[in-house]
Amino acid sequence: MGKRRKSRALTLQLLYQYEIRKEPPMELLKEFWKGQKSLDKDIRSFAESIFIGTVEQIEKIDLLISELSLHWKLSRISMVDKNILRLAIYEICFREDIPEKVTIDEAIELARQYSGDDAGSFINGILDKVLKEKER
Numbered sequence: 001m002g003k004r005r006k007s008r009a010l011t012l013q014l015l016y017q018y019e020i021r022k023e024p025p026m027e028l029l030k031e032f033w034k035g036q037k038s039l040d041k042d043i044r045s046f047a048e049s050i051f052i053g054t055v056e057q058i059e060k061i062d063l064l065i066s067e068l069s070l071h072w073k074l075s076r077i078s079m080v081d082k083n084i085l086r087l088a089i090y091e092i093c094f095r096e097d098i099p100e101k102v103t104i105d106e107a108i109e110l111a112r113q114y115s116g117d118d119a120g121s122f123i124n125g126i127l128d129k130v131l132k133e134k135e136r
Contacts, residue, residue: 007046008087008106010036012114014051015083025055054090061089068129080115084123092130100131 018028029048036044054061065085066074074082088107091098104127111119 003040003043004046005106005109007043007050008110009113010043010047011050011054011087012080012083012110014047015054015086016079018051018055019079019083025052050087050090050095053094054086057090057094058086061086061093064089064093064130064133065126068126068133078115078119081111081119081123084110084115084119085126088123088127089130092127093134103127104131 014028014032017023017032018025021028023031029051033039033044062074065077065082069077077085084107088103091103092100104124107123107127108120111123
């Protein structure tokens with residue numbers, strides 16, 4: 001597993017914990033990294049930047065998900081899928097240094113690893129709509 005893929009998997013875990021525990025992001029990070037002492041600093045740094053950025057933009061991101069996921073209320077989307085979408089939308093909309101195609105491929109891979117059978121298609125569909133919105 002590449003460094004950025006590992007970072008995204010860790011970011012997914014962080015976002016999941018953030019949603020459940022409702023702790024301030026920096027406190028959550030501090031506690032999370034205690035169990036990851038031997039982690040490569042590049043992996044940790046990228047995961048932190050995506051996590052913090054996503055949390056900072058979470059209201060805008062959730063609004064976009066709600067607007068683009070026709071017939072699906074945000075509360076009906078599984079927590080894993082919602083957090084995969086959040087981190088991917090953050091990368092697409094707020095991180096121009098990351099190629100959009102890479103972000104979408106990585107999000108689909110996360111869905112394959114951590115979610116249900118149809119999650120990859122659902123996530124791909126929403127992210128495709130995000131790209132079209134961004135191009136407007």
